[in-house]
Amino acid sequence: MTDKQRDGACCLAVLCGLWLALSGCQTTGSGIAPGVEHTARVIPFLPTAAKSAIHLDQGRYPDLFAPTSNACWAGIDPDVPASAQAESMAGAMGKGYAIIECRLESAFSDMDKAYEVVGLRGIDIYLLTEKGVKIRPTKIVPGQALDEQPVGALRLFGRTNLLVFPTDGLRSTVTGVTPPPPELRLVLSGYDSSFYFSWITYVPPPAPERYPQLKSGLRNTRRNLQTASVRLKRISHRFD
Numbered sequence: 001m002t003d004k005q006r007d008g009a010c011c012l013a014v015l016c017g018l019w020l021a022l023s024g025c026q027t028t029g030s031g032i033a034p035g036v037e038h039t040a041r042v043i044p045f046l047p048t049a050a051k052s053a054i055h056l057d058q059g060r061y062p063d064l065f066a067p068t069s070n071a072c073w074a075g076i077d078p079d080v081p082a083s084a085q086a087e088s089m090a091g092a093m094g095k096g097y098a099i100i101e102c103r104l105e106s107a108f109s110d111m112d113k114a115y116e117v118v119g120l121r122g123i124d125i126y127l128l129t130e131k132g133v134k135i136r137p138t139k140i141v142p143g144q145a146l147d148e149q150p151v152g153a154l155r156l157f158g159r160t161n162l163l164v165f166p167t168d169g170l171r172s173t174v175t176g177v178t179p180p181p182p183e184l185r186l187v188l189s190g191y192d193s194s195f196y197f198s199w200i201t202y203v204p205p206p207a208p209e210r211y212p213q214l215k216s217g218l219r220n221t222r223r224n225l226q227t228a229s230v231r232l233k234r235i236s237h238r239f240d
Contacts, residue, residue, distance in 0.1 A: 045098075045170035045184055045201045050077040052186075052197040059193025064117060066105040066156065071186055071197040074099040086162055097138070098165045100186060102197075105158040107151045113191065118146070118159040123190040127165055130172065130182045139164040174203055 054069040056062050074082040075090030082090075082101040090099040102125075106114035116122055119142055127135040140163055147158035163186075172182035181200040188195045 039206075040173050040175045041206060042171050042173050043201065043203060044167070045172060045182070045199075047073050047076050047184075047199040048181070048202050049199065050074075050080040050082070052199055054195050054197060057187070057194040057196050059191075059195075061108065061191055061193045064106060064108050064113070064191060064193050065188070065195055066107050069102075069104050069106075069195075071103070072101045073199065074101055083160065089162065089164070093164070096167055098167050098170065100163045100165065102161045102163055102186070103158070104161065104188075105147075105156060107154045107156040109154065111155055111157075114155070114157050115146075117190065118157045119143070120161055120188075123188050125163065125186070125188050127170070128185040128187050128196070129169065130184070133169060134187075135165055135169050137163045137165050172201060179203060 051070055051072045054065055054067065054071075072080070072082040072086070074086040081087055082099070086099050086101040090097075093099065102120075104118040104120070106118050108114035108117070113122075120140065125137065125140075129135070140161060143160040143162075145159070147156075149156050170184065174182070181203050184199050184201070186197040
C-alpha cells in the first residue's frame with residue numbers, strides 16, 4: 001500500500017468513527033440530557049393540602065393563639081372541606097380569588113386580648129410570598145358566632161373568619177425538572193408576636209418541548225451528520 005493510500009485509509013477510518021459517534025448522539029432518544037439548563041416556568045399557586053396548623057414565628061406572647069387554631073384553603077380538597085359558606089364563596093368567586101377560612105382560638109391569660117385576637121382585632125393579617133411580597137385581603141368576613149368555654153381558670157375563645165385574597169400575585173417562577181415547591185404563608189402579626197399558617201404549591205412536571213437548547217442540540221447533530229456523510233462519500237470515491 002502506498003503512502004497516499006495509507007493516508008486515505010486513515011482519513012476514511014476517522015470519518016467513519018465520527019459518523020458512528022454522531023449517529024449515536026442522534027438516536028439516543030428524546031430524554032432530557034444531563035446538564036441542560038431548563039427554561040423558567042411561571043406556575044399558579046395550588047396548595048398540595050387544604051388545611052394548615054398555626055406556627056409561632058417569633059414574639060413576646062408565644063401562647064397568644066391556641067395550637068388548635070388552623071386555616072383551611074376553600075375549594076382545594078373535597079375530602080378536607082372548609083365550611084359550607086367558605087366553599088360556596090370559593091365556587092361563586094372563581095379562580096381569581098382565594099378563600100381562606102381561618103379558625104382562631106385563644107386561651108390567653110389576658111382574656112380581653114384572647115377575645116380580641118380571635119376576631120382579628122389588633123392583628124395585621126396578610127399572605128407572604130417566597131419573595132417577601134405581602135398580599136393583603138380584599139375582604140374580611142368576621143365570624144358572627146363566638147365560641148367560649150372554660151379551660152381551668154381561663155376561658156377558651158374561638159371564632160371563624162373568612163379571608164378573600166386576589167390570586168393575581170400568587171404565581172411562582174420555578175426552574176428545573178424537580179424544583180423545591182414554593183411556600184406561601186398567611187401571617188398574623190400583633191401584640192409584639194407573629195404567627196403563620198403555611199402551604200406549599202403543586203409543581204407540575206415540565207414539558208420536554210419547552211427546552212429550546214435541547215432542540216437546538218438535536219438540530220446541530222443532524223447538520224453534523226449530513227456534513228460527515230457528504231465528506232465520507234467524497235473520500236470513498238477516491239478509492240473506487
